[in-house]
Amino acid sequence: MTKTTPEQNKALVLEAFDTLFNKRDYVAAERFWSDRYVQHSAHIPPGRDGLFNLVRALPDTARYENQLIVAEGDHVIAHGRFSGIGRPAAWIAADIVRFEDGKLAEHWDVLQDEATKAESVSGLPMFGDRFTA
Template sequence: MPETVPDYVQHNAFIPPAKAGLRGFIADLPDTTRYEPGAIIAEGDLVMVHGRYSGGFDKPLLGIDIFRFEDGLVVEHWDVLQDEVAVQDAVAGNPMFTNPQAGWADRQS
């Protein structure tokens, strides 16, 4: 076990470094900004969450956020973000975002 937990390491190119940078970034988001988690996968010290960010952007953004934990704290973050395409515009006709914890009927909306 390490003697000290490292400060938060941010890999998103638009969020300032360290815990203070993340706190400031979040504080500056519009009050209308919302986050909805979907699928969550954990292995070892990593947790990945597929989620939807909305309300503070031109279009909702979908993302995979990857968090690394150490001693019960988030110490590192990566993400991949993309604009959400409406289901009626999706070639396959399926939504880009679903919540596997919800029932099948809920995922179809």
Template structure:
């Protein structure tokens, strides 16, 4: 082979396999997923999926997939375990929606500031989730009624969505 010849693709493929000690593309996750999420990013995505699908459309697929069988619920109004949370959400009005705001994560904890709507008055909450082995094992929350910005002493809204930009910061 002269310097101007390009090696056949199969030669390149075998060389890559040799250098990286990997099998065929069908067995390599990195061939299908170009950017691998960190565990913290994955945990945040899991929580957003659970909250938005369960509360906004009563789709319990993510809840069933990502909540541990021994899930511990600390909210005093929600029955215990995964089944208790499922039942609680199922009994909410069909107009119930969840809107995520700021979300942070560190280690095995994820905290999200969100808005629950669909009842008489919007409810704001900070939900705290604890993960073990990729599953949610525990949940705490702090909830309060939302007060319109015009009715607050500071004149600022109680809820903003940093991902939405400044256009969505007034209620």
């Protein structure tokens, strides 16, 4: 049984997301996701194959950027942006991941369309320090 620290888990999530969503290296991504991966997201089919197949179906322009990542114990929360995904707006996400044996074992997310400056009642961007649109 592999036990990882919160700092290691944060680094693993960032590397895993970059490998899968940005590099589209599915073979390399398998080393990050457990073959018993549990998916709680309503828009993603179950298991590691469900996630990988969803990414395969995304446009080549799809990209993940991370804004903030925090960890406690075997859980990590990553605040990020999924852009170029074939939707009118990018998704701003809070991805919650649980680690087991050094791999991403379970996932939940909270997603919201990214607001433009004109749509933002607060006048502040949802991601980063400036609006993209």
